[in-house]
Amino acid sequence: MNYVALKMLFGDRAKYLMLLCGLTFCVMLIVQQGSIFWGLMIWSESGISNLNVQIWVTDPNISQVAEVKPIAPTTVERVRSVPGVEWAVPLYRGVGRARLANGEYHQITLMGLDASTLIGRPAHMEEGRIEDLRTPDAVVVDQWAVERMGGPEVIKVGTIFEINDRKARIVGIAHVQKDFQNIPSVYATFERATAYAPPERRLLSYVLAKARDNEPVEAVTERIAEQTGLGAFTQEEFGWKTIVWVLKNTGIGINFGTTILLGFIVGMAIAGQTFYLFTVENLKQFGALKAMGASTFALARMIILQAFTVGIIGFGIGIGLATLFGTLAASKGQLPFSETWPLLWIVFGSLLAICTFSASISIIKLAKLEPAIVFR
Amino acid sequence: MIVLTRLSVWASLVGLLFTTWILMAAKKQEPMPTPIEPPPTSPYATTVAASGIIEAENENVRIAPPAAGLITKVFVKVGDQVDLDAPLLQLDDRELRAQLAVRQAAIAPAEARIEEQRNRLEDLQVQYKRLQAVHDRRAVSEDDVKRTWYAMEANQRVLVRNEADLIQAVAQRDETKILLERLTVRAPRSGTVLQVNVRAGEYATPGAAEALLLLGETHRLQVRADVDEVNAPLVQAGNPGVAYLKGSTKQAIPLTFARIEPYIVPKKSLTGDNTERVDTRVLQIIYHFARPPFPVYAGQQVDVFIKRDGGAATPPPAQEPGKAP
Numbered sequence: 001m002n003y004v005a006l007k008m009l010f011g012d013r014a015k016y017l018m019l020l021c022g023l024t025f026c027v028m029l030i031v032q033q034g035s036i037f038w039g040l041m042i043w044s045e046s047g048i049s050n051l052n053v054q055i056w057v058t059d060p061n062i063s064q065v066a067e068v069k070p071i072a073p074t075t076v077e078r079v080r081s082v083p084g085v086e087w088a089v090p091l092y093r094g095v096g097r098a099r100l101a102n103g104e105y106h107q108i109t110l111m112g113l114d115a116s117t118l119i120g121r122p123a124h125m126e127e128g129r130i131e132d133l134r135t136p137d138a139v140v141v142d143q144w145a146v147e148r149m150g151g152p153e154v155i156k157v158g159t160i161f162e163i164n165d166r167k168a169r170i171v172g173i174a175h176v177q178k179d180f181q182n183i184p185s186v187y188a189t190f191e192r193a194t195a196y197a198p199p200e201r202r203l204l205s206y207v208l209a210k211a212r213d214n215e216p217v218e219a220v221t222e223r224i225a226e227q228t229g230l231g232a233f234t235q236e237e238f239g240w241k242t243i244v245w246v247l248k249n250t251g252i253g254i255n256f257g258t259t260i261l262l263g264f265i266v267g268m269a270i271a272g273q274t275f276y277l278f279t280v281e282n283l284k285q286f287g288a289l290k291a292m293g294a295s296t297f298a299l300a301r302m303i304i305l306q307a308f309t310v311g312i313i314g315f316g317i318g319i320g321l322a323t324l325f326g327t328l329a330a331s332k333g334q335l336p337f338s339e340t341w342p343l344l345w346i347v348f349g350s351l352l353a354i355c356t357f358s359a360s361i362s363i364i365k366l367a368k369l370e371p372a373i374v375f376r
Numbered sequence: 377m378i379v380l381t382r383l384s385v386w387a388s389l390v391g392l393l394f395t396t397w398i399l400m401a402a403k404k405q406e407p408m409p410t411p412i413e414p415p416p417t418s419p420y421a422t423t424v425a426a427s428g429i430i431e432a433e434n435e436n437v438r439i440a441p442p443a444a445g446l447i448t449k450v451f452v453k454v455g456d457q458v459d460l461d462a463p464l465l466q467l468d469d470r471e472l473r474a475q476l477a478v479r480q481a482a483i484a485p486a487e488a489r490i491e492e493q494r495n496r497l498e499d500l501q502v503q504y505k506r507l508q509a510v511h512d513r514r515a516v517s518e519d520d521v522k523r524t525w526y527a528m529e530a531n532q533r534v535l536v537r538n539e540a541d542l543i544q545a546v547a548q549r550d551e552t553k554i555l556l557e558r559l560t561v562r563a564p565r566s567g568t569v570l571q572v573n574v575r576a577g578e579y580a581t582p583g584a585a586e587a588l589l590l591l592g593e594t595h596r597l598q599v600r601a602d603v604d605e606v607n608a609p610l611v612q613a614g615n616p617g618v619a620y621l622k623g624s625t626k627q628a629i630p631l632t633f634a635r636i637e638p639y640i641v642p643k644k645s646l647t648g649d650n651t652e653r654v655d656t657r658v659l660q661i662i663y664h665f666a667r668p669p670f671p672v673y674a675g676q677q678v679d680v681f682i683k684r685d686g687g688a689a690t691p692p693p694a695q696e697p698g699k700a701p
Contacts, residue, residue: 010382020384052408072656074604074643080418080425080681081607087415088425116623117411131412228606313388320391323398339399 001294005302008282009309015281019274019310020317026267026354027318027347030260032325034343037256039336044180044246045239047093047109051120055221056238057088057207060231064245065238066109066181068093070202071230078228079207084220088209089114092193098149098186099162106149109185110163112193112205120208121174121187128157128172133189139163140172145184163196178336180246264350272358275307279362283369291371300363307359311351319344416620418681419628424610426601426661426680428619430672433596433664436570438587439464441580442558452589454572458563464589465561467580472556479549486542493535500528567591570674594674599631599665601680602658605640610684617663617682627670631663631680 010016042049047065048056057079059069079088092112099105113120113133121130122142132138146155159170163186176185188196194203209232211220217234224232233241247253279286286299323339330337418425441447446468452458504524510516571590574580580588599619603611617631637660661682 017384052406054408072604074427074602074656074658077425077427077602078604078607080416080679081423081610081684083422087417089415114415116413116625117415119408119411119415121409121412123406123409313382313384316388316390316392317384318391319395320387323391323395327398339395339402341399344395344399 001298001302002305004289005305006309008285008302009306012278012281015274015278016310019271019278020314022270022274023267023311023314023351023354024318024321026263026270027315027351028322028325029263029267030347030350031319031322031339031343033256033259033263034347035322035326035337035339036335037252037260038340038343039330039338040180040252040256041243041246042338043178043336045242046177046179048235048239048242050122050176050185051091051208052123052235053120053208054211054217054235055085055209055224055232056235057209057224057228057230057232058205060225060229062231062241064242065093068205070200071204071207072202073204075204075207075228075230079209079224079230079232082220082224082227084212084215084223086210086212087117087119088207089117089119090190090204091120091206091208092190092197092203093205094193094197095183096163096186096196098168099165100149100154100159101161102150102154104150106145107183108145108163109179109183110193110196111185111187112190112197113187114208115189115191118189122176124175126173126175128170130172130174130187132171133187135171137167137169137192138171138188139168139192140174140187141170142174142176142185142187144176144178144182145186146173148182148184164198166196168196264354267351268354268357271311271354272361275358276361276365279303279365283365286366287369287371290366290369296363296367299366300359303359303362303366304356307355307362308352311355315348315351319347413623414625416625416679416681419618420681420683422684424603424607424682424684426603426682428599428601428663428678428680430597430599430674430676430678432567432570432592432594432674433598434593436590436592436674437564437567439561439564439589439591440582440584441465441467441561441588442582443467444579444581445559447574447576447578447580447588449576450572450574452569452572454569456569457566458569458591459566460563462563463560464563464569464591465574465580467559467561469556469559472552472559476549476552476556479545479552482545483542483549486538486545490535490538490542493531493538497528497531497535500524500531504528561588563591565591567593570594592674597665597667597672597674598634599629599663599678599680601661601663601682602643603661603682604643605657605659608640608659611636611659611661611682612685615683615685617680619663619665619678619680621672622677622679624670625679627668629665629668629672629678631665634662634664636661 045065057071057075059071062069073090076088076090079085090112091114092110094110094112096108096110097105098108111120115134118130118133121133122140125140126143128140130140133140141149141155146152149155155170155173157170157172161168161170168186168188174185174187179185197203209220209224211217221232221234221237224230289299290296326337326339329335447465448468449466451463451465458464504521507516507521507524568591569589570592571587573586573590574588601617601619613636614633616633618628619631620628640657640659643656643658663680
């Protein structure tokens with residue numbers, strides 16, 4: 001029976017290819033759009049993931065990482081006093097204006113790291129040493145600053161420029177995840193960053209902390225929040241908070257959601273229609289099978305086998321093409337593209353849903369089929 | 377198998393394998409890069425953390441001038457060991473010296489006047505005695521005797537006044553002398569000169585933000601730990617602590633409790649900016665420590681962890697201090 005079903009499927013080459021193309025492009029569209037969407041979300045939380053620390057403490061009403069509300073300078077000690085906290089260090093994050101020797105100016109994100117530990121520092125350096133941040137007037141810029149502020153001739157180790165009218169000297173170039181807003185980051189020590197920052201009553205933006213190894217992180221964040229009255233978030237929570245903010249406050253979610261939904265509907269329509277035509281054309285054969293004594297259930301099994309076979313083949317080709325696109329177009333990190341296993345499983349699930357939907361239309365048709373049709 | 381004869385099936389398999397390969401090779405979230413220096417961590421299970429500063433055990437003395445004036449000489453340099461009453465600074469004293477000369481000169485005439493008056497008085501006394509000695513009352517007029525007596529008495533008063541004038545002149549000279557001495561600023565106690573912020577030729581005014589000299593005792597240092605007032609109830613008097621110098625967390629300095637400052641003060645931001653920002657208020661706790669084998673200096677910042685017994689005392693869910701009106 002299965003052999004017959006597959007023979008029927010592959011036998012009609014034109015219809016088979018059409019079915020396959022419909023499903024392939026549907027899968028490819030969803031995977032590609034979903035990956036770009038997720039890539040954008042990862043960019044939007046790069047302000048958190050680039051620092052890669054366990055716990056973030058700040059004002060409880062914070063909506064996302066770039067909207068800083070400064071907190072009291074003693075907060076570091078208050079967080080350290082909470083049981084279960086292994087360490088806590090300050091972090092400054094603010095916006096500054098960098099002015100180059102050639103008169104160009106650019107907006108930058110200024111990051112102030114704890115001077116002795118440099119916790120929150122970029123994991124990879126393209127040039128220079130991060131330890132040199134402790135030398136006078138030293139800053140480290142990321143590779144996007146090189147790209148945006150005038151290329152490797154202008155921005156290199158040793159370049160001197162101004163941040164908020166104060167001298168800054170580049171001692172290194174870090175490699176980090178690109179930011180959603182594409183604003184280059186400049187790293188300095190906390191003390192220097194607060195000197196660059198415009199005068200404000202409070203200059204502490206975040207307290208970065210780590211839970212002791214034998215304590216669950218969530219319990220520690222809860223305890224910090226309870227004992228200090230501040231907002232304490234794990235890296236994941238804060239990342240999601242930022243992503244949710246981006247989805248709420250920009251059109252990205254709706255745009256990509258619409259495209260993905262369209263891909264789903266178009267795929268479903270094409271597959272359903274083609275499959276239905278396919279079944280209708282083979283009605284005689286199905287009728288003959290029924291006349292020979294095959295039950296409706298057996299026929300349904302055949303149909304489902306056909307639908308899932310073509311679906312799975314289409315899935316493989318679709319994700320292959322999408323991945324190829326991703327690796328070719330986004331290899332240098334210029335394009336947000338992040339393909340993940342959960343996305344693939346979701347797409348696989350929706351594909352099975354499309355196949356089931358198209359198969360069920362045909363099964364209904366077959367269920368009503370009179371074996372006598374063979375003789376007509 | 378009919379399935380294996382189709383090209384599309386192979387294409388699908390290739391796509392699946394390719395995707396799996398790419399996703400497997402994709403960068404996983406790396407662990408956090410290890411800190412350059414290990415961050416300060418509490419050695420106690422429960423702790424009250426504080427930021428602290430190392431200072432001389434008996435608080436530093438900010439030497440101020442007694443009056444506004446030009447500084448003509450600085451007797452000490454940074455690091456000098458000075459004794460009690462050792463001269464530190466000399467303010468311009470030319471004006472007072474000139475005055476002293478004038479006042480000194482005023483003493484001699486006053487003394488001369490007394491001498492003169494004594495003579496005059498003696499003369500009158502002799503005259504009066506002679507008049508009294510005459511036996512025949514008719515030989516001298518009563519009027520002469522009375523006149524001489526009055527003249528003698530009047531001159532006696534003048535002498536008293538002249539003597540008072542002399543005392544006044546001496547007192548005026550002494551005043552100038554004392555004022556002159558005051559212009560030499562002396563050490564109020566023995567200690568080390570920690571800072572010299574003034575040079576000869578500069579003008580000193582009392583009440584300036586920066587002290588002229590900073591005098592302290594650096595043989596014995598102490599740690600002044602600032603605890604946020606919200607955490608003040610957590611502090612248990614008498615508990616030991618540890619301090620880590622900024623930037624070297626490998627060596628802990630054990631602290632022994634000395635006392636709690638009874639008055640809560642506003643915390644000063646130690647950002648190095650000259651606009652001082654007063655923010656939260658802090659409870660200050662004083663700790664003693666034995667000098668560690670590595671160098672420590674007065675004025676160095678430290679991270680302090682104070683031992684807290686049990687988790688019994690938890691602070692009330694604190695309101696963010698910023699929200700207070």
